[in-house]
Amino acid sequence: MSSLxxxxxxxxxGVGRVADRIPELPKSEVVLVRLLMxxxxxxxxxxxxxxxxxxxxxxxxxxxxxxxxxxxxxxxPSELCVLAEQKPTNMTRIANVxxxxxxxxxxxxxxxxxxxxxxxxxxxxxxxAKLLPPMFPAVAExxxxxxxxxxxTFEKLLKKLALHIDRTVDTDACP
Amino acid sequence: MSSLxxxxxxxxxGVGRVADRIPELPKSEVVLVRLLMxxxxxxxxxxxxxxxxxxxxxxxxxxxxxxxxxxxxxxxPSELCVLAEQKPTNMTRIANVxxxxxxxxxxxxxxxxxxxxxxxxxxxxxxxAKLLPPMFPAVAExxxxxxxxxxxTFEKLLKKLALHIDRTVDTDACP
DNA sequence: GGTAAATAGTTCGCTGGTGAACTATCAGGT
DNA sequence: ACCTGATAGTTCACCAGCGAACTATTTACC
Numbered sequence: 001m002s003s004l005x006x007x008x009x010x011x012x013x014g015v016g017r018v019a020d021r022i023p024e025l026p027k028s029e030v031v032l033v034r035l036l037m038x039x040x041x042x043x044x045x046x047x048x049x050x051x052x053x054x055x056x057x058x059x060x061x062x063x064x065x066x067x068x069x070x071x072x073x074x075x076x077p078s079e080l081c082v083l084a085e086q087k088p089t090n091m092t093r094i095a096n097v098x099x100x101x102x103x104x105x106x107x108x109x110x111x112x113x114x115x116x117x118x119x120x121x122x123x124x125x126x127x128x129a130k131l132l133p134p135m136f137p138a139v140a141e142x143x144x145x146x147x148x149x150x151x152x153t154f155e156k157l158l159k160k161l162a163l164h165i166d167r168t169v170d171t172d173a174c175p
Numbered sequence: 176m177s178s179l180x181x182x183x184x185x186x187x188x189g190v191g192r193v194a195d196r197i198p199e200l201p202k203s204e205v206v207l208v209r210l211l212m213x214x215x216x217x218x219x220x221x222x223x224x225x226x227x228x229x230x231x232x233x234x235x236x237x238x239x240x241x242x243x244x245x246x247x248x249x250x251x252p253s254e255l256c257v258l259a260e261q262k263p264t265n266m267t268r269i270a271n272v273x274x275x276x277x278x279x280x281x282x283x284x285x286x287x288x289x290x291x292x293x294x295x296x297x298x299x300x301x302x303x304a305k306l307l308p309p310m311f312p313a314v315a316e317x318x319x320x321x322x323x324x325x326x327x328t329f330e331k332l333l334k335k336l337a338l339h340i341d342r343t344v345d346t347d348a349c350p
Numbered sequence: 351g352g353t354a355a356a357t358a359g360t361t362c363g364c365t366g367g368t369g370a371a372c373t374a375t376c377a378g379g380t
Numbered sequence: 381a382c383c384t385g386a387t388a389g390t391t392c393a394c395c396a397g398c399g400a401a402c403t404a405t406t407t408a409c410c
Binding site: 057084087089090093112113114115142 | 395396397398399404405406
């Protein structure tokens, strides 16, 4: 399948050679970015492979999970856009897919008739409850190389990075 | 732009609520997967925004960089597919794009006439040399929240994870 | 109360990426 | 030499996601 080892090796060699020609290159940061994307990409592909037999892709599933895990099982498209990192355009398509399969229902909000209310159906909940457990072993296995301490450290650093990048992008956009 | 903070918060809350209903849920692993994808996604989007003015996307650029950073400035499409994590179909398109802009050249390998040899042109090298340096500050800033030790730790863990996942996926495919 | 600006969602046309089918070349056994 | 199967790359038809333009509703301001 998608073998990461050659990529990782080539990454280190390649960055070294580029740095020979362009010495200002921030080597360790570039390595981090690419490692991050490599890893995330591999995990995503594996996950989507497991989802495909059920006719969903990651964004569809993520959206459904947002509803499943929300306080009252409902949300508006715009809320879901923020949480599932999607653009409104695509959220319309996702809602269409999920609604067609009766995993969610569509209705109008009463207090603001522009808004649409998406709600997970009982069938949607059953679907999630059937779908999730078989995936647990694979997810656990992905991080089996980490000790409990390492997992904790990794999570702490990742979270710190995520929130830092968030701030960076925001301030980039404003001035 | 794409604010991560609400996503991160919703992630922790959501995983908690799901675990209430499905107790076997491997909470910390799920959090890690999503954090990883969230972060990688945000970095990718930011990077592509900086690339867009030059008319390239991430895969195009990554492919060009593979040639730039290779031993002799050349490679076959299949080699690039492995290194840039692309399917042959898409590599054809990428090669078309880069060749049309004279950043790379196409020729046939002599010893095996099935193979195509892609080679970065002098113009391609100049393009990379012009393009890269202005991006360095942003890349450095992305990881500015890390101390030197943290960066080192993070890289070590990421690399370990990448190689572990690699092995996992491989052995998954075989039996 | 009525017009202007903002907001929620959808539709449309386009780009990027994929699997399946195809062509051309090479390698191996007979 | 010749057929079989593998390999490198391309073409084609399709899906997912995006920006721009549009509709419907709400809010703000005079």
